[in-house]
Amino acid sequence: MKVLDLDIDPSAAGLSLELPAQYRELADRAGQLASRLAADDHKWDADGLFPWPEVAVLGSHGVLGMTHPEEVGGAGLPRLAAVAVIEALARHSFTLAEATQIAANGPAYVLSTIGHPRLRERWVPAVLAGETLVSIAITELAAGSSLAEIATTATASPDGWSVSGTKCFVTGGSLAGAHLVMARMSPAEGVRGLGYVLVDADAPGCVVRRVHRKIGGNATPEAVIELDVAGVADEAAVIRPDAGGFALAMQSYNAMRIGIAGICCGVARRALDLAEDHLRQRVQGGRPLSSRQGLQWRVAELELELEAARLLTYRAASRVDAHGFPDALDTARAKLAASRVAVSSADAAIQLLGWRGIVSAEDHPAERILREVRGWTIAGGTSESLLNMLGRAALSTGGGGR
Numbered sequence: 157m158k159v160l161d162l163d164i165d166p167s168a169a170g171l172s173l174e175l176p177a178q179y180r181e182l183a184d185r186a187g188q189l190a191s192r193l194a195a196d197d198h199k200w201d202a203d204g205l206f207p208w209p210e211v212a213v214l215g216s217h218g219v220l221g222m223t224h225p226e227e228v229g230g231a232g233l234p235r236l237a238a239v240a241v242i243e244a245l246a247r248h249s250f251t252l253a254e255a256t257q258i259a260a261n262g263p264a265y266v267l268s269t270i271g272h273p274r275l276r277e278r279w280v281p282a283v284l285a286g287e288t289l290v291s292i293a294i295t296e297l298a299a300g301s302s303l304a305e306i307a308t309t310a311t312a313s314p315d316g317w318s319v320s321g322t323k324c325f326v327t328g329g330s331l332a333g334a335h336l337v338m339a340r341m342s343p344a345e346g347v348r349g350l351g352y353v354l355v356d357a358d359a360p361g362c363v364v365r366r367v368h369r370k371i372g373g374n375a376t377p378e379a380v381i382e383l384d385v386a387g388v389a390d391e392a393a394v395i396r397p398d399a400g401g402f403a404l405a406m407q408s409y410n411a412m413r414i415g416i417a418g419i420c421c422g423v424a425r426r427a428l429d430l431a432e433d434h435l436r437q438r439v440q441g442g443r444p445l446s447s448r449q450g451l452q453w454r455v456a457e458l459e460l461e462l463e464a465a466r467l468l469t470y471r472a473a474s475r476v477d478a479h480g481f482p483d484a485l486d487t488a489r490a491k492l493a494a495s496r497v498a499v500s501s502a503d504a505a506i507q508l509l510g511w512r513g514i515v516s517a518e519d520h521p522a523e524r525i526l527r528e529v530r531g532w533t534i535a536g537g538t539s540e541s542l543l544n545m546l547g548r549a550a551l552s553t554g555g556g557g558r
């Protein structure tokens with residue numbers, strides 16, 4: 157029988173939000189590898205050491221290159237598979253998850269997909285082997301949330317591009333072989349004049365001015381990079397204002413943003429696992445803590461938020477354009493939800509673990525988990541800027557921007 161004049165096939169597939177079985181297996185294997193590699197990962201944070209040997213092992217297993225096209229040595233896997241792997245890594249090691257994220261979803265992926273072939277050949281194989289990384293340098297002291305205020309310039313001349321300005325809080329900036337720099341490349345005002353130019357870290361005039369120690373995640377330090385570089389090859393202009401411009405730069409950024417959402421889902425899962433194990437095992441007042449309704453409700457709320465965040469993350473990672481870049485609004489929803497639940501789960505875990513939650517990381521990982529994830533409601537688009545984006549979309553088109 158027709159319903160509303162439509163002949164609907166009752167056997168048609170429903171909405172599938174499950175990971176394909178192969179991706180689950182891939183993620184399980186990634187988690188097992190990370191648990192072997194990261195037994196001492198609190199030391200990486202404490203000593204501010206990037207684990208190059210362990211990252212190279214990830215490279216040798218194809219993990220760093222999983223999303224990159226096969227012609228540059230990658231596995232050509234869909235974004236969803238990469239997000240599932242990164243989520244699984246983050247359940248064991250934030251540092252290994254972040255290193256994988258930078259290689260698989262970050263600037264090197266932009267080079268693989270839309271970079272000049274010579275840039276690809278020069279940088280991508282080394283990144284996929286875990287020998288170097290490419291950083292993304294957007295933020296400036298006076299241009300944080302508002303990219304229209306970016307002052308770094310890239311000026312073309314017959315001798316190549318001259319790049320001049322100072323970037324701050326560049327993740328891995330002191331470790332990188334090259335920086336993908338957002339710069340003002342045309343006289344057009346605001347974001348319309350912006351594009352990306354790739355600058356070698358060892359080019360004369362490219363200087364790491366300082367490295368920040370921060371609340372957590374110190375294995376991957378953030379750096380201030382000063383640029384006064386001349387003679388940058390024309391092909392290094394990866395995105396030009398008149399060819400894709402700011403819109404393409406932001407579209408490519410969605411690959412990074414959805415990876416952050418994946419990391420946050422993994423971190424939230426880890427924090428909740430620690431808390432739930434404790435509540436099950438710990439007996440106080442003659443009963444396991446897990447039998448206390450107030451604690452059950454706290455866990456239930458967070459589980460609900462995490463499940464919603466994972467579904468949003470998987471959906472966003474599944475809906476990508478021809479370059480493998482996810483949709484902006486999907487990604488904003490996912491990153492907002494996942495970073496929120498990661499921070500609140502990490503904080504709740506500390507409360508639910510009692511004193512164990514605040515002893516230093518060599519005795520219990522909970523305090524480090526909160527420190528590692530705290531920055532991720534700021535990095536990759538602050539929660540407020542994502543809310544601005546979602547609010548604008550909802551109010552301009554209705555239906556939440558759909």
Ligand SMILES: Cc1cc2nc3c(=O)[nH]c(=O)nc-3n(C[C@H](O)[C@H](O)[C@H](O)COP(=O)(O)OP(=O)(O)OC[C@H]3O[C@@H](n4cnc5c(N)ncnc54)[C@H](O)[C@@H]3O)c2cc1C
Binds near residue numbers: 291324328540
């Ligand atoms: C862990 C971490 C890693 C990072 N890695 C990199 C990197 O690799 N490369 C890079 O270039 N940058 C990086 N950043 C920098 C990051 O992109 C910026 O911190 C971010 O864009 C915000 O800029 P800001 O910190 O200057 O904050 P500000 O712009 O000064 O904002 C301060 C606060 O005000 C809010 N706010 C600002 N404008 C508005 C508005 N219009 N409406 C409502 N609220 C608003 C913000 O959301 C924020 O809460 C990283 C940051 C972190 C925390």
